[in-house]
Amino acid sequence: DTGVSQDPRHKITKRGQNVTFRCDPISEHNRLYWYRQTLGQGPEFLTYFQNEAQLEKSRLLSDRFSAERPKGSFSTLEIQRTEQGDSAMYLCASSPSGSTNEKLFFGSGTQLSVL
């Protein structure tokens, strides 16, 4: 499967715990995105990377959230001291660089439940 891969698919945690999600983009895709989606809403932009550089972060991304893409391939999203309001689907997407093909390819997401 050469699509965007996210792990885990589901995560249940207790409030106050730290969680980390992983995203493996489509090979050779330079841009990688993280979005958050709650029930009945569209995906909300969190951050994106061009190779290993984090180019933009949403103000939704509080200091408890951190994303990395150290080698310009896979990325991790960590949430520290989770809160119940963090419960959501966390979606990763990738796209190739260049202006002729900009569409985002999404993974299946990680569903986080904070108890």
Add this chain to the structure above:
Amino acid sequence: GESVGLHLPTLSVQEGDNSIINCAYSNSASDYFIWYKQESGKGPQFIIDIRSNMDKRQGQRVTVLLNKTVKHLSLQIAATQPGDSAVYFCAEKYASGTYKYIFGTGTRLKVLA
């Protein structure tokens, strides 16, 4: 917050009829737009895209129309099938200099047999 809005949260159509899903976007400087389909428990799936220098683009059974004057997008699905039942989102990319995409709330399409 930043958002791309949709006029109709739920649309029910008879199988075989045409569907039209509408979207109002927020940024007149946005230069690229995408429609996505999302089924339950899955990530959004690309349907069709259009650049701001076009006003219409056709795919297989789908057509996207762009009206920049009123900042409006629509997705037309011909001969709607049960497999088209899903939530549909439009997304806009802000003007050059960023690759940030903003999504709307979504429209649920229900296809009635």
